[in-house]
Amino acid sequence: MTDLPALQSGLLSEIAVADLAALEAVRVRALGKQGEVTALLKTLGGMSPEERLVEGPRIQGLREAVTEAIATRKVALEQAALDARLASEKLDLTLPAQAAPQGSVHPVSQVMDELAEIFADLGFAVATGPEIEDDWHNFTALNIPETHPARAMHDTFYFPEGADGGQKMLLRTHTSPVQIRTMMTTPPPIRIIAPGRTYRSDSDATHTPMFHQVEGLVIDRGITLGHLKWTLETFVKAFFQRDDIVLRLRPSYFPFTEPSAEVDVGFTRDKTGRRVIGGAEPDGWMEILGSGMVHPKVIASCGLDPAEWQGFAFGCGIDRLAMLKYGMDDLRAFFDGDLRWLRHYGFAALDVPTLSGGVGA
Numbered sequence: 001m002t003d004l005p006a007l008q009s010g011l012l013s014e015i016a017v018a019d020l021a022a023l024e025a026v027r028v029r030a031l032g033k034q035g036e037v038t039a040l041l042k043t044l045g046g047m048s049p050e051e052r053l054v055e056g057p058r059i060q061g062l063r064e065a066v067t068e069a070i071a072t073r074k075v076a077l078e079q080a081a082l083d084a085r086l087a088s089e090k091l092d093l094t095l096p097a098q099a100a101p102q103g104s105v106h107p108v109s110q111v112m113d114e115l116a117e118i119f120a121d122l123g124f125a126v127a128t129g130p131e132i133e134d135d136w137h138n139f140t141a142l143n144i145p146e147t148h149p150a151r152a153m154h155d156t157f158y159f160p161e162g163a164d165g166g167q168k169m170l171l172r173t174h175t176s177p178v179q180i181r182t183m184m185t186t187p188p189p190i191r192i193i194a195p196g197r198t199y200r201s202d203s204d205a206t207h208t209p210m211f212h213q214v215e216g217l218v219i220d221r222g223i224t225l226g227h228l229k230w231t232l233e234t235f236v237k238a239f240f241q242r243d244d245i246v247l248r249l250r251p252s253y254f255p256f257t258e259p260s261a262e263v264d265v266g267f268t269r270d271k272t273g274r275r276v277i278g279g280a281e282p283d284g285w286m287e288i289l290g291s292g293m294v295h296p297k298v299i300a301s302c303g304l305d306p307a308e309w310q311g312f313a314f315g316c317g318i319d320r321l322a323m324l325k326y327g328m329d330d331l332r333a334f335f336d337g338d339l340r341w342l343r344h345y346g347f348a349a350l351d352v353p354t355l356s357g358g359v360g361a
C-alpha cells in the first residue's frame with residue numbers, strides 16, 4: 001500500500017517552493033497520464049466495493065489537495081512576476097523631460113491670440129461662423145446683390161449648384177458674414193471680433209487661395225466714425241507695441257459700409273532701409289484694413305432698426321499683419337509646412353500673449 005499522507009506532504013512541500021517550470025514538472029509527475037496520483041486512481045478499479053468505499057475518498061482527496069495546491073502556487077507565482085514587472089517598468093513622471101520640445105505655435109495662431117487679447121481688453125468677445133457659407137450671408141445680406149460688381153471681385157469658390165437643397169453654397173470670401181450671423185442671433189449692444197479662414201481663387205506672393213481675416217463689429221446707440229478711429233488707433237498701437245503710430249483714413253467704397261474708409265498705417269525706414277511700422281513723421285503708408293459705418297441696409301437685413309442702432313465694422317488680413325509685425329516677406333511660406341520655417345518663425349507653446357506679459361515676440 002502507498003503511504004498516501006507521506007506522498008501528499010512530499011508533493012505539497014515540493015509545490016510550495018516550485019517556480020513555474022518546476023510546478024509544471026510536479027503536475028505531470030503527479031497528475032499526468034503516467035502520474036503517481038493517476039496510477040493510484042486506476043487501482044480503484046481492481047478493488048472490492050468495501051475497499052473502494054474506504055480508498056476512493058482518500059485517493060480523490062489526495063488528487064484534489066495536489067490540484068488545488070498547484071493552482072494556488074501558480075496564481076501566486078504569476079502575481080509575483082507581474083509585480084516585479086510593474087516595479088521594473090515604473091516611470092517617474094516627476095523627472096524633467098529628456099527630449100527637446102517639439103512643435104511651435106504658427107505666427108497666424110499667435111497673431112489671432114494677440115488680437116483676441118487686445119480686443120478683450122476693449123470689451124470685445126470673439127465670434128465665429130462657418131467657412132462653408134451660403135450666398136445670402138456672404139453677399140446679399142451685406143448689400144451685395146446678385147448683379148453687384150463686387151461679386152466678381154471676390155473670385156469666389158462656389159460649390160456645385162444644389163449641393164445644399166438649392167441654396168447656393170460657397171467658401172466664404174471674407175469674415176464679414178459673421179457680422180450678419182452675430183446681428184441675427186445677439187441682441188445689441190454688440191462688440192465682437194471674428195478671426196478665421198477665408199478663401200478666394202487667387203495665388204501669388206501676396207495671395208493664397210486660403211488666407212485669414214479678422215472682422216470687427218460694434219453695434220450700439222449713437223456710434224460714430226470717431227469711435228471707429230479711436231478703436232483702430234488703440235488696436236494698432238497695442239498690436240505693434242508703440243505709441244507713435246499714425247493712421248490715415250482714406251475714403252473708399254464697400255457695399256456694406258457707408259461711409260467707408262481704407263486705413264493706412266505710417267512707416268519709417270531703419271538704417272538698412274527696411275520699412276518699420278510707426279514713427280511720428282511717416283515716410284510712407286501701408287494699407288492694413290477696410291472699415292466704415294455699417295450700412296443701414298445691412299442693419300435692416302438682420303432685423304434691427306437702423307434708426308435706433310448704428311455701428312462700425314472693419315476687416316483686416318491677419319497674414320499681412322503677421323508679415324508686417326514679424327518680418328516675413330512671402331505669404332506662400334506660411335502654408336508650406338516647412339519645419340525650418342516653422343522653427344524660425346514659430347512661437348513657444350507657453351508663450352501665450354497677455355496684456356500683462358506683452359503681446360509681442
Ligand code: DAH
Pocket residue numbers: 173174175176215216254256257289290291292293312313314315316
Ligand atoms: N470684407 C472686406 C474684404 O474682404 C473687408 C472689410 C471692409 C470688412 C470694410 C469690413 C468693412 O467689415 O467695414 O475685402
